[in-house]
Amino acid sequence: MTQADPQAIPSSAAPRDKQRHARRAAVNEAKRTHILAAARAVFQERGLEGANLREIARRAGYVAGSIYSYFDSKEAIYGALLAESLERLNAAVAAGAPESRSARERARGAARAFYDFYATNPRDLDLGFYLFGGMKPQGLTPDLNAALNARLRDALARFGGALRELGMPEPAARSEEAAFFAHCVGLLLLENTRRIRMFQEDPGKLCDAYIERAVERAEAGAA
Structure with a gap:
């Protein structure tokens, strides 16, 4: 029995990877937008000096540490x-x-x-x-x-x-x-x-x- 050439077999892995990357990017962008909206409200109420990441995270519904993935x-x-x-x-x-x-x-x-x-x-x-x-x-x-x-x-x-x-x-x-x-x-x-x-x-x-x-x-x- 002849072994098939792996390169001759079409693969759907690449399209699936692209779809996963696209979904992940969309989710990250949505989270980033949500964080910015929460931050805008905090800045309006407290000013830049009175604002802090913990309060911004709370308004966005996240733990403070998770924001560092998007903003330092x-x-x-x-x-x-x-x-x-x-x-x-x-x-x-x-x-x-x-x-x-x-x-x-x-x-x-x-x-x-x-x-x-x-x-x-x-x-x-x-x-x-x-x-x-x-x-x-x-x-x-x-x-x-x-x-x-x-x-x-x-x-x-x-x-x-x-x-x-x-x-x-x-x-x-x-x-x-x-x-x-x-x-x-x-x-x-x-x-x-x-x-x-x-x-x-x-x-x-x-x-x-x-x-x-x-x-x-x-x-x-x-x-």
């Missing part, structure tokens, strides 16, 4: 939350300024999408400005802080890029990005603290007026 510190969790927030911000800004639109429309759309993201997600504003941790990037490594800042600049760059297309010189466009950011944050803080009521103004309309003036400055520079 509460600061790492905080960084992951902020990174996820900035990715959603960039997606919102991209959706508000599709490439098919004119530069004027993209400038308006990108800037307003930036404002709307934080206006409708005030906890992301707290997270983005480290308000859970005392107005400073506490516990974040310089490399991580630089990477997160770069993603924030990416969101603002769509506005600045459209202004450049309209004719605004490079230095002026960079300054305009910074000025819009400062204006936007000021309006958001006034809105979230309800201080805007003392002026009897609509913060969204004030934002639109500022954006329109920026577009006009860009077009005037081109002329």
